[in-house]
Amino acid sequence: MKIVNEAINIDGIDKIILRELMEDARTPILEIARKVGISGAAIHQRLRKLEASKLISGSRFIIDAKVLGYTTTAFVGIYLDRAMSNPRAVKQLEEIPEVLECHYTTGNWSVFIKILCKNNEHLMHLLNKKIQAIEGVSRTETFISLNQQIERQIKL
Numbered sequence: 001m002k003i004v005n006e007a008i009n010i011d012g013i014d015k016i017i018l019r020e021l022m023e024d025a026r027t028p029i030l031e032i033a034r035k036v037g038i039s040g041a042a043i044h045q046r047l048r049k050l051e052a053s054k055l056i057s058g059s060r061f062i063i064d065a066k067v068l069g070y071t072t073t074a075f076v077g078i079y080l081d082r083a084m085s086n087p088r089a090v091k092q093l094e095e096i097p098e099v100l101e102c103h104y105t106t107g108n109w110s111v112f113i114k115i116l117c118k119n120n121e122h123l124m125h126l127l128n129k130k131i132q133a134i135e136g137v138s139r140t141e142t143f144i145s146l147n148q149q150i151e152r153q154i155k156l
Contacts (some may be wrong), residue, residue: 008053013038014046015156018056022153025059065116072117073145076127077109078137085136086110092134098126109141120144 010018013036020032029047033040050056080089086104093099093113101114113131117123123144132140 008055010050010055010156014050017043017046018050018156021056021059022156069118070116072119072123073148074115074117074123075143075145076113076115076131077141077143078111078113078131079108079139079141080110080136081138082136083110089134089136093131096126096130098122 016036017032020027020035029043030040033043036043047056078089080086089111090102090104093102093111096115098115098117099113100116103112104110105112115123115126117126123142127140127142131137
């Protein structure tokens with residue numbers, strides 16, 4: 001791994017390690033080491049360097065929200081009355097557990113969020129009682145996801 005002009009260049013071994021762990025973060029280091037043909041210690045050392053470079057951070061389990069009863073995914077464009085309202089609005093959006101992502105955007109909306117709800121009634125409650133009640137929110141535009149067709153990380 002080399003850092004060139006603040007971009008990180010990773011070599012073939014780093015790519016193999018990352019691909020394996022992106023596929024399953026619980027893959028044993030020794031299993032990866034056998035595939036690559038280097039020691040487990042060398043794999044650990046490379047992972048520490050990749051973490052220090054901030055290319056990777058931690059690992060996580062992915063929860064299937066549908067199993068918990070969350071079946072409605074929606075994207076909401078939020079119009080704010082003034083740009084100065086953004087930090088306050090985002091702080092209040094952070095307090096809503098169903099808000100999974102929040103993006104400050106160009107275009108029509110000031111903020112674009114992804115939310116996860118149990119059903120359409122839950123979505124309507126969130127919109128009417130929580131999101132539209134935030135000071136500075138002038139209106140919202142909602143899109144319900146019918147089916148997520150692609151989910152991936154950047155390809156290495």
